Amino acid sequence: MPTTLLIRQDALDQTRLQTLPDAALAAGQIRVRIGPFALTSNNLTYAALGQSLRYWEFFPSGEAGWGIVPAWGFATVVQSALPGVAVGERLYGLWPMADQAVLQPQRLRPDSFVDAAPHRVPLHPVYNHYSRCAADPLYTAGSEDLQALLRPLFITSWLIDDFLADQGFFGAGTVLLSSASSKTAFGCAFQLAQRAGLTVVGLTSPANMAFCTSLGCYDRVLAYDALDALPAETACVYVDFSGNSALRQAVHARFAQLRHSCTVGATHLAQLGMDVQLPGPPAVPFFAPAQIRKRTQDWGRQGFNARQAQAWQALLVRVGAPVRPWLVPQHHQGAAATQALYLQLLAGAGDPRSGHMVSMATA
Structure with a gap:
């Protein structure tokens, strides 16, 4: 039954x-x-x-x-x-x-x-x-746990990095990631950190700052109430994994050179809400299947799978490292x-x- x-x-x-x-x-x-x-x-x-x-x-x-x-x-x-x-x-x-x-x-x-x-x-x-x-091609019997925990999130992480790179990061040199301790966020940061000339900033709660810093994939880790540690004129992209509308309002209000804002997840369920008169660019939901469709057309199914598999194996090695696994x-x-x-x-x-x-x- x-x-x-x-x-x-x-x-x-x-x-x-x-x-x-x-x-x-x-x-x-x-x-x-x-x-x-x-x-x-x-x-x-x-x-x-x-x-x-x-x-x-x-x-x-x-x-x-x-x-x-x-x-x-x-x-x-x-x-x-x-x-x-x-x-x-x-x-x-x-x-x-x-x-x-x-x-x-x-x-x-x-x-x-x-x-x-x-x-x-x-x-x-x-x-x-x-x-x-x-x-x-992505399956290995000895790592089923990490595959189940990360694979669907990794695909989103990888596609966000690919989407932003495909758009030239909208002319920005800094990417802000909220809910930086979440698996989707640090998977995305892992990809972004491999791109030269880009600064990756993780935003998180004070309780998770040490964890996020230990990952080594963020150039800076800031508490949610420490946005003023970044210059207001920073040209940046905001990737919102938290769904926290108050934080999104603060980011949009702080950075006059916010070039793009996208929403991905909703880890802060109690702070979900509608944005009212959001300053700067609109917050656009990121829909992974649309980027999958685009890249499958660009690269073909085989090319898409090969690129994905290469990035996945690199992340899997780091996340499951014998010393200080993520x-x-x-x-x-x-x-x-x-x-x-x-x-x-x-x-x-x-x-x-x-x-x-x-x-x-x-x-």
Whole structure:
């Protein structure tokens, strides 16, 4: 009997566990056992933006007002009614926070397929894509934890760096990154730090300044209330991973030479809000699938994958270094532990160096 974590869509701190009978597979479907998957601030962003960006629609709960937050990670095929997908096959992709799921694979390739369940067809295909680990160029069996924790975030990080470089950084020499301790932010900083002549500044809470400084990918790390440490005439780009509208207002008001402002995530859920008369350029949401589409057209699928794989391997080596790793995986087992961890992260608790890996199925 599958167990799923449900979240109240209009009150994200209200949760409960749902257990339903197994559904029989139809022809062309597969059943997978999910785990482990990563639970990070990225999942909180999916919940916070679930209505506007349709994240609640990937795995409908069947109950009005209650949703299932998607999570990136791994699963193993335990039942198959589809020739070409075998029991025991390992998959990477987007899953419900649950212990099992049913997919309807189509467009089978040696390295991937898409879930063509009718409710997912109108949604963006990037999120419907599943990698078949045996032929996935980014997969290594010994680093599944880091892959689940960083891979979807890394793709966004890498694409932000690529987008800004493609735009000549809008004529700016400094990039400001909020929520600098977040995985998406430091993945982006890692890419930006490799570009000559660019100053990368991380903005974070006082509690996370030491962690951000220890990473070595920021030229400067500033507390959120220390923006005046940078000259007001600094020509800069702002990449907002926090979603904190008050901070965004402060950045826009401080820097008259703000050349571009983009919003990516929402780690500071309590400070989400609408901008009123925002000074300077508008805050533009960054949509990773649009940059993927552009670069796939520019470089071809093979060229895109090769560039991505090269950058990914470099980050993986640094993050998992034996001495002072950037990220240390921690494992959580069972539905109750998953529910407790979600609420802990929602409350803003946790060590930024900890990476939480979850399996809802009992061992």
